[in-house]
Amino acid sequence: MFWDYDRDSYPDMLFPAGGKLADKRVQGLPSRLLRGTSQGYRDVSGEAGIDVVRHYSHGCAVGDVDNDGFPDALITGFGGLTALEKPG
Numbered sequence: 001m002f003w004d005y006d007r008d009s010y011p012d013m014l015f016p017a018g019g020k021l022a023d024k025r026v027q028g029l030p031s032r033l034l035r036g037t038s039q040g041y042r043d044v045s046g047e048a049g050i051d052v053v054r055h056y057s058h059g060c061a062v063g064d065v066d067n068d069g070f071p072d073a074l075i076t077g078f079g080g081l082t083a084l085e086k087p088g
Helices: none
Strands: 012-015 019-022 025-028 032-037 040-043 056-063 072-078 080-084
Touching: 025 056, 025 072
Parallel strands: none
Antiparallel strands: 012 032, 019 025, 032 040, 056 072, 072 080
16 A cells, blocks of 8 residues: 655555464465655554564555544554554
8 A cells, every 4th residue: 555654755565464374274474554754665564563473454444533633543453453553
């Protein structure tokens, strides 16, 4: 998904990573957030807190949930949800 996560006029990319079935168990994979810059893209997944596997992700959506002017992202998945709010 493309959107401007940090409102710097450069598009950012979010990749829900999905997962795999191993030994009859569902295992999630870490999602990735790439921040667009004038130099290209930089992986900021760790800074955003999505480099830790929480669930098997399926998709994502963007909207300003808390009405603060910053777009919030939601990663959906089997076993839970992960919210991304404005960068700190």
